[in-house]
Amino acid sequence: MSVVMTNLVSSNLPGGWKHQIGFQRTHFLTKKPGVDLSDSSSRSRHLEEQNEAGFCSINCSSSISRTQAVSSETSSTAPELKVQELLSSKEKMLANYVPVFVMLPLSPPAQEAEVDGVMVDVWWGIVEAKGPKAYDWGAYKSLFELVKRCGLKLQAIMSFHRCGGNVGDSVTIPLPKWILQIGESNPDIFYTDQSGNRDTEYLTLGVDNLPLFGGRTAVEISIYQENLGWKFPGIGEFQCYDKYLKAAFKEAAILGGHPEWELPDDGGKYNDKPGDTGFFRSNGSYQSEKGKFFLTWYSNKLLSHGDQILDEANQVFLGCKVKLAAKVSGIHWWYKDESHATELTSGYYNLNDREGYRPIARILSRHYAILNFTCLEMRNSEQSAAAKCAPADLVQQVLCAGWRENIEVAGENALPRYDKTAYNQMLKNARPNGVNRDGQPKLRMSGITYLRLSDKLLQQENFKIFKKFVKKMHVDQEFCPVPTKYYYPIVPLERSKPKIPVKELLEATEPMKPFPFDAETDMGIDDVEDDSAGGLADFLGKLINKFI
Numbered sequence: 001m002s003v004v005m006t007n008l009v010s011s012n013l014p015g016g017w018k019h020q021i022g023f024q025r026t027h028f029l030t031k032k033p034g035v036d037l038s039d040s041s042s043r044s045r046h047l048e049e050q051n052e053a054g055f056c057s058i059n060c061s062s063s064i065s066r067t068q069a070v071s072s073e074t075s076s077t078a079p080e081l082k083v084q085e086l087l088s089s090k091e092k093m094l095a096n097y098v099p100v101f102v103m104l105p106l107s108p109p110a111q112e113a114e115v116d117g118v119m120v121d122v123w124w125g126i127v128e129a130k131g132p133k134a135y136d137w138g139a140y141k142s143l144f145e146l147v148k149r150c151g152l153k154l155q156a157i158m159s160f161h162r163c164g165g166n167v168g169d170s171v172t173i174p175l176p177k178w179i180l181q182i183g184e185s186n187p188d189i190f191y192t193d194q195s196g197n198r199d200t201e202y203l204t205l206g207v208d209n210l211p212l213f214g215g216r217t218a219v220e221i222s223i224y225q226e227n228l229g230w231k232f233p234g235i236g237e238f239q240c241y242d243k244y245l246k247a248a249f250k251e252a253a254i255l256g257g258h259p260e261w262e263l264p265d266d267g268g269k270y271n272d273k274p275g276d277t278g279f280f281r282s283n284g285s286y287q288s289e290k291g292k293f294f295l296t297w298y299s300n301k302l303l304s305h306g307d308q309i310l311d312e313a314n315q316v317f318l319g320c321k322v323k324l325a326a327k328v329s330g331i332h333w334w335y336k337d338e339s340h341a342t343e344l345t346s347g348y349y350n351l352n353d354r355e356g357y358r359p360i361a362r363i364l365s366r367h368y369a370i371l372n373f374t375c376l377e378m379r380n381s382e383q384s385a386a387a388k389c390a391p392a393d394l395v396q397q398v399l400c401a402g403w404r405e406n407i408e409v410a411g412e413n414a415l416p417r418y419d420k421t422a423y424n425q426m427l428k429n430a431r432p433n434g435v436n437r438d439g440q441p442k443l444r445m446s447g448i449t450y451l452r453l454s455d456k457l458l459q460q461e462n463f464k465i466f467k468k469f470v471k472k473m474h475v476d477q478e479f480c481p482v483p484t485k486y487y488y489p490i491v492p493l494e495r496s497k498p499k500i501p502v503k504e505l506l507e508a509t510e511p512m513k514p515f516p517f518d519a520e521t522d523m524g525i526d527d528v529e530d531d532s533a534g535g536l537a538d539f540l541g542k543l544i545n546k547f548i
Contacts, residue, residue: 087439090477095440097486098430098473101155103412103452104143113467114479117153119449124160125173132178155449157327162201175200191239194267204242205305233333233387234271235280235341238264240298252297261290267345273334280339299349299356303363303505310367314496321490323408326364328357328398330375330414336388349509350397357398358508361405366497370410370446371402376429377413377422395429399445400514408446408488416451418462420525423469428521435475435523443515446488448473465525472523 099116120143127135147154164172174180183189183200191199230236240249240263253261266278266285274280285291306326313324334342343350350356364371375391383389395411402409413426426448433442450466457466474480483489 092437092439093475093477094480094486096431096435096444096475097477097480098445099447100470100473101447101449103449113470115470117155118147119155119157121157121159123163123173125175129176188242188244192242193237193239194241194265199239204244205301230270233384235268235274235334236345237270238267238345249297256293264294274337274339274341280341284339286339286344295344295349299347302347303359307363310369311496314367314493317493318495319492322493323370323490324367325370325372325410327372328360330373330391330394332375332391332394333387333389335390335394353511355509355511357401358405359505361402361407362500362505362508365405365407366500368494370408373398373409373411375414376411376426377417379425396514396517403443410445410447412449413451418457418465420465424521424524427472427523428518430473432517434518440487468525472525475523
């Protein structure tokens with residue numbers, strides 16, 4: 001299985017690339033007991049059983065023409081799933097199977113835990129660091145070969161932003177130096193807040209279709225910037241005050257019959273609370289005609305860019321056995337405030353009387369893409385009541401938005417957790433109405449990614465719990481390398497459907513109650529009992545550790 005996941009609808013307003021993406025078929029083998037993979041005939045037979053894997057590489061170019069990804073499969077339609085009249089109990093349970101991925105770094109214990117695959121960021125600042133079109137894929141080729149040898153599937157995240165300076169960042173990978181040099185002479189290529197602060201993490205979507213980079217951009221936006229002093233639970237700031245987005249808004253206002261309208265000047269500062277601002281306070285300007293016009297324009301910039309970049313990716317991978325996905329961040333603080341301030345500054349126009357996530361899901365449905373969400377491990381009771389946090393409610397809303405649009409949804413945890421409480425919350429979200437022992441459950445996520453594989457995770461007790469978590473995601477079944485067996489086949493990518501009319505997108509903003517979720521998972525880790533041998537091994541291990 002190969003998943004190309006692009007940060008299109010990311011924690012905040014993303015922008016995009018004109019993509020030229022090459023796809024090369026390969027296979028990630030999972031060794032079965034008794035199978036000699038050194039023998040070519042055995043390897044070939046084993047390969048046929050696991051023919052769902054892939055390997056991807058990205059080549060970004062300023063040329064308008066595209067490099068079409070080459071598929072080894074000639075079929076352009078999804079194969080019919082074989083429905084057996086009599087399924088074994090094991091086959092029925094596999095319909096509840098949820099594959100588990102871990103965020104790299106890669107380590108042999110990932111195989112011991114029987115995870116299905118790994119996720120890795122492919123950084124623009126590494127691949128094209130030396131200059132325009134001067135690509136160096138050496139490090140990633142070596143890494144992907146290692147993943148292949150480990151017998152794991154791969155999720156590749158196309159990361160066109162800077163790494164470093166925000167929550168969870170332990171390393172720094174800047175944008176390519178040549179991009180930063182362009183920014184020195186033209187700082188408006190970067191997102192800009194109302195005070196004129198530039199965010200050099202990303203390129204503004206205002207330059208999406210301008211030939212400043214040979215027609216290319218690499219965009220994502222962070223409205224809560226730690227380098228500018230942001231602290232949780234600040235509402236952040238709108239990031240649309242560069243000259244390009246200013247001009248775009250003015251043009252939209254003129255077309256809307258209000259040439260006098262300007263961008264908001266009362267949105268507050270990074271660490272404000274909603275009530276501190278004229279825009280987000282009760283009966284604030286976000287509820288005015290001008291405020292609604294601005295928020296619609298602001299969020300539509302996100303939607304149109306995501307639509308554009310997914311369309312490009314779809315054409316590149318057309319016919320290949322690959323799945324596209326887009327990441328949506330869990331902006332859960334101030335979710336219970338009537339203004340949903342932090343979601344609005346992030347570009348998610350979500351209110352109690354306006355659905356903000358189904359339009360995103362509807363765009364993804366056009367491109368057969370997966371909606372990938374975060375903060376799956378969080379419970380409302382664990383978060384700040386003062387900041388009106390409700391991550392569990394937000395997760396429920398977003399996942400249901402995807403399911404209502406008949407697309408696959410996947411997800412990950414936002415912060416490292418090693419406890420049963422967090423794992424059980426992820427298990428509940430993966431199968432919100434529990435396991436169906438007679439076949440496919442009512443609701444099921446298509447995959448879970450755990451962030452991340454680390455020294456702390458590999459500590460004896462933590463890793464033991466993690467292995468139980470993976471086993472429960474797999475509904476106590478053995479590792480299954482073939483997605484068709486758990487009803488998530490990787491089929492040749494079809495061409496995107498026709499562009500969605502604005503009227504149909506607006507219909508998706510009508511609020512609907514989410515599907516009901518069970519209070520707790522019926523496949524909890526607490527239900528797992530250690531066998532006597534395992535308990536003795538753990539005891540001896542702890543005893544030995546005291547003397548080493």
